[in-house]
Amino acid sequence: MRDTLKRTTALIVLIVAFCAGVGYLVFGICTNGGKWATERVNSHIYSNGTTSTSGAILDRNGAVLVTSKDGERIYNSSRGVRMSTLHIVGDTSGFISTGTQSLYRTKLSGYNIVEGIYGILNREGKTSNITLNIDSEACRVAYNAFGEYNGAIAVYNYKTGELLCSVSKPSYDVNDVPPNLLRSEYYEGVFLDKTISGIYTPGSVMKIVTAISALQNIPDIESQTFDCDGEYEIGNGSVICFEVHNHVDFEGALNNSCNFSFADITLQLGAKKLLATAEALGFNKQLYSGDVPLKKSIFRPSDSDRVELGWAGIGQSTTLLNPSHMLGIVGAIANGGKGLAPNRVKSFSTFFGQYSPVANTWFTIDSGIAAKMKELMRSDVINRYGEYKFPDLEFCAKTGTAQLDDADSHSWLAGFSARADLPLAVVCIAENGGFGSGPATTVTNEVMQYFLDVYTK
Ligand SMILES: [Zn+2]
Known part of the structure; x- marks a missing residue:
């Protein structure tokens, strides 16, 4: 009797172990089967x-x-x-x-x-x-527009998340691989897609985030004025403006990208409130664009060094920004507050039929604040950059110059068209593009004009 009990127990243990093993195998095949089958050692595929x-x-x-x-x-x-x-x-x-x-x-x-x-x-x-x-012709137009500059551009439909154009430069021809690809300084980092894996000092495009935080936290921000004399003194340090902007209001401060005013605004906010806005907008977080993991944008303001905090609020200091992440932020402003992730894949076939991924939402901002930011960025183009640089686009933008210690500055542009028939947002960075946003503006306009021609006529 005792023997039978022992045997039965042993049998049950074996059956349970067998079932667990089979379950584990099935689970493994379901979750990793595709990856295992397509490993590079599989000579059937490679x-x-x-x-x-x-x-x-x-x-x-x-x-x-x-x-x-x-x-x-x-x-x-x-x-x-x-x-x-x-x-x-x-x-x-x-x-x-x-x-x-x-x-x-x-x-x-x-x-x-x-x-x-x-x-x-x-x-x-x-x-x-x-x-x-992706529209490959738009990519070709963008690539050519960069001319001698390296950098990155991404354009997406902020209402659907469709990523229409994404270019990273330098590049090379896969049909004619340069013999010095792995040795030449020119091709350094050529395997990285800068729209996804790049992070840069944002410079003044960061003022978009600081302005959103000001609208969220400083009730009278729109009636405040600032008297810029070119240098905002904070204790024993200062934040410098490259022009003297004199008397400006909040709109004028953003139009002129006045560092004096924005350092003042940053100190009014304090590190905690500014960080809360930035983190709600995806900083210090792992963001995914569909299946594509982005390099994390980094923002670490601190109240312990007020000068450094002032610089952080204008996009200098240790702040680093990923271009695709910035695309989502301007996309949110354009889209009434809802920031969709850029989505590369339109559709693919599966065993069960055709599948079309839907863009995920990264973050939302208050629709009133989004509308105000849209108005301010439209005012930047009308009152500062010049409509003639973006003909027929009803363009809204913020440019930036990311100052570097040891090289020419990077020029940034983040913006979107306010035309109902052209719901596209864009982020462009021209590396070492120098002061002002010259090359980023040119590349952006050429690509947007392509979309204007193709999609609205
Ligand atoms: Zn100023």
Whole structure:
């Protein structure tokens, strides 16, 4: 009797252990199967470590950016398109980890939970394609507009989250890889998509965040005035303006990007309130643009050093900003307060049918404050930058110059069109573009004019 009990117990333990093992295996296959099957050691999918059999990547207009033929990856026939979409499409070897070929390799391989990679091996042509929201012609226009400058630009539809244009420079031609790619200083960081993995000192585009915080926390901010004499003294230090702006109100302070006024506003706010606004807008947080993790923007203001706090409020100090994150912030202002994440993928096929991802919401700001910021950024263009620089765009913007200790400043622009038929926001950074926002303004306008032509006529 005791023997029977022992055997029964042992059997039950074995059955439970077996079921747990099977469960663990099934769970593993469900969650990681695609990743395991598409590891680079799988010679069915890769030859010499590069993707040989994989689905096509198309842009929003059906242009084929890359596809497979006879076990080879074939890229778009235009060198300009290949160069400008390099970081979005990715390379065949996976050096560009945020490229679509790398991020979505499981989907592109045609792997599915029911058939595994059987579908890929036995049904030639049954790999899955991915259609992007990207307009490759817009990318080509943007890339050319950068001229000699390096940098990044991203344009998206702030109402839908569709990422229409995303370019990172320097780039190279995958069909004609430069022999000095890994050695030349020019190509340093070439595998990083700066729109996603770049962080820069924001300079005055940070005043957008400080202005939002002021509207949230300082009740009489719109009736305050400031008397800029070019230097805002704080204890034994100061924050410098590069011009003397004299008597300005809040709007005039933003129009002229007056450091004096914004240092004053920052000290009125204090580190805690400014940080609360910044964090509610995604600073110090891991943001995802669909499946794409962004490099975190960093903001660490402190009340212990008032001079440093003053500089932090105008985007200098230790503050670092990711371009795609900034796109979401201006997108929120344009979109009545709702900041959508930029969304690269339009659709892809799965075993169960076609799937279209929806853009996630990063943050929301009060709609009244969004409307006020929109008005102020429109006023920046009308009263300071000049309508003629952005013809027919009803453009709203804030420019910035990120001062660097050891090189020419980076020029920034963050803005959007207020036209109902052109709901697009844009962020552009031209590295070492020098003072003022010259090159960032030029690149932005050229790309926006392309969209104006294509999408509103
Ligand atoms: Zn000033």
